[in-house]
Amino acid sequence: MTTGIPTVNRSPLFLYELLASACIAGFAAYDLKKRRVPDRALLLFLPFALMAPLIRTRPSWSGSLLLYRSLCSLAGAAAGFLILLAAAMGSKEGAGIGGGDIKLAGIMGFIYGPSRMLAVLLIASGLAACISLAAGRKKGMLSLPFVPFLMAGSLAVTLTAIQ
Numbered sequence: 001m002t003t004g005i006p007t008v009n010r011s012p013l014f015l016y017e018l019l020a021s022a023c024i025a026g027f028a029a030y031d032l033k034k035r036r037v038p039d040r041a042l043l044l045f046l047p048f049a050l051m052a053p054l055i056r057t058r059p060s061w062s063g064s065l066l067l068y069r070s071l072c073s074l075a076g077a078a079a080g081f082l083i084l085l086a087a088a089m090g091s092k093e094g095a096g097i098g099g100g101d102i103k104l105a106g107i108m109g110f111i112y113g114p115s116r117m118l119a120v121l122l123i124a125s126g127l128a129a130c131i132s133l134a135a136g137r138k139k140g141m142l143s144l145p146f147v148p149f150l151m152a153g154s155l156a157v158t159l160t161a162i163q
Helices: 012-032 039-050 052-057 062-091 098-134 147-161
Strands: none
Touching: 012 039, 012 052, 012 098, 012 147, 039 052, 039 098, 052 062, 052 098, 062 098, 098 147
């Protein structure tokens, strides 16, 4: 057990994730207004997300640590993408998760890694379930954009990382 002041400065990582949450908030606003996630914006967000292993490896810049962090980012991307893809494929008649949601979750997985991306998805789906139950629609399907819930999950995961 160690005591004292941590020697690692986590503020660059926190600021990076906070900026990522702000970008995701932009996607959420667009999704609320237009009910879609633009592919061009996803392509612009991708290089930012791909920087996550570099930011997590800093300041040591160890090659083996960078490889490990890159593999973790890739696993997070796979988790985000595949879980939402499975949800979309399991939904009736194309209702449910859209392609933009799936691609965004995959890109977000690069930033958060596998365990934190699962937390983002758990928070997002829990909030979406609560809202849909509270709406209590009896006839037809309730259509909710999912990106605002992904944004809430990403913000929650980022803010809980402050220690």
